[in-house]
Amino acid sequence: MRARSGPTVEHRVLAVRLRLLRERAGVSLRAAAEALDAHPATVRRIERAETALDARQVAELLRCYGVGPAVAEPIMAGIGAANLPGWWHGWRDAMESWQQDVIGVESSASLVRTWHPALVPELLRTPAYADALYRSQYPQDTPARRERRVELLWERRRRMRERGADLWALFPAAALHTRVGGPQTMAGQRTALAEAMQEQHITVQVVPLDHPPHPLTGLPPLHLLRVPAPEIGDQAVLETPGVRVDVIDEPETVMAHRIRLDAASAAAPRPGTPLPP
Known part of the structure; x- marks a missing residue:
């Protein structure tokens, strides 16, 4: 059983998108973590919607993945709603x-x-x-x-x-x-x-x-x-x-x-x- 705090679907969707963007860019968990100056487990928790989305961290990950404004801006705009409690x-x-x-x-x-x-x-x-x-x-x-x-x-x-x-x-x-x-x-x-x-x-x-x-x-x-x-x-x-x-x-x-x-x-x-x- 997952020990989670019940993320909203909006949170889950953004988390999945971040994982897919990393995988499509060919960036490893370790490389993504290094971009955040964090442990790979931190990126894993972000991608599993096990922690609130931090705008600074998300922006840095998107930069690491080479994501353009057309994709990045809707993700950044959705962080506030994704972090709201259900x-x-x-x-x-x-x-x-x-x-x-x-x-x-x-x-x-x-x-x-x-x-x-x-x-x-x-x-x-x-x-x-x-x-x-x-x-x-x-x-x-x-x-x-x-x-x-x-x-x-x-x-x-x-x-x-x-x-x-x-x-x-x-x-x-x-x-x-x-x-x-x-x-x-x-x-x-x-x-x-x-x-x-x-x-x-x-x-x-x-x-x-x-x-x-x-x-x-x-x-x-x-x-x-x-x-x-x-x-x-x-x-x-x-x-x-x-x-x-x-x-x-x-x-x-x-x-x-x-x-x-x-x-x-x-x-x-x-x-x-x-x-x-």
Whole structure:
């Protein structure tokens, strides 16, 4: 798992551009570091968006790479916006460290695809369902912090709707029989799912209890995030609850997860099929 503070997509884009410019210029990490009078690890952190962009350092790197004004000026002009904290910065008290990295990408994603093997996927949960689940997942939380977690989830959903992002969720019917909270909570969650299935930007597929195994059977929660920026490839988030969360951007690994998710979705009942009893 990456130990990062959740850079914005704007920051990630500039970081990738700096790396590509260095590689195209044939400049090594060591040579770039020497131009900054710094250690190669400093350049590596800049290129991974692990540190704020310093205008002086960026200007020196661009000079080292022989970049002309037509390319350099937009990069320099974008530094201020790239260094601004994301909207989620004010919710750090309600987040796990890995969530900052995930939400940093999710906040600009045009498509979020998600699979959960046992529960209603996070971005489709009602506040009551989420609160009941947080009680069991985070028993050490105060009521105030648990409420903040629910508010953060709702804010993520609101922002997705606001920008017209697509959500495509796949999960087994067993999730509808795993009692989270009381009967009223589960009834409310089922109603909310039925309503979500009518929304333009939401696709829901529920795998029946008697369905044969598919490529994601038995696998932990998986999410694929697509950002409409050519510098940033799809990201995969693989959860092992209570153990670790891996944020993956290696193209071949992401592709392998996408193929599994595509196959599982193709094998499931078509979108729009009514929720099973």
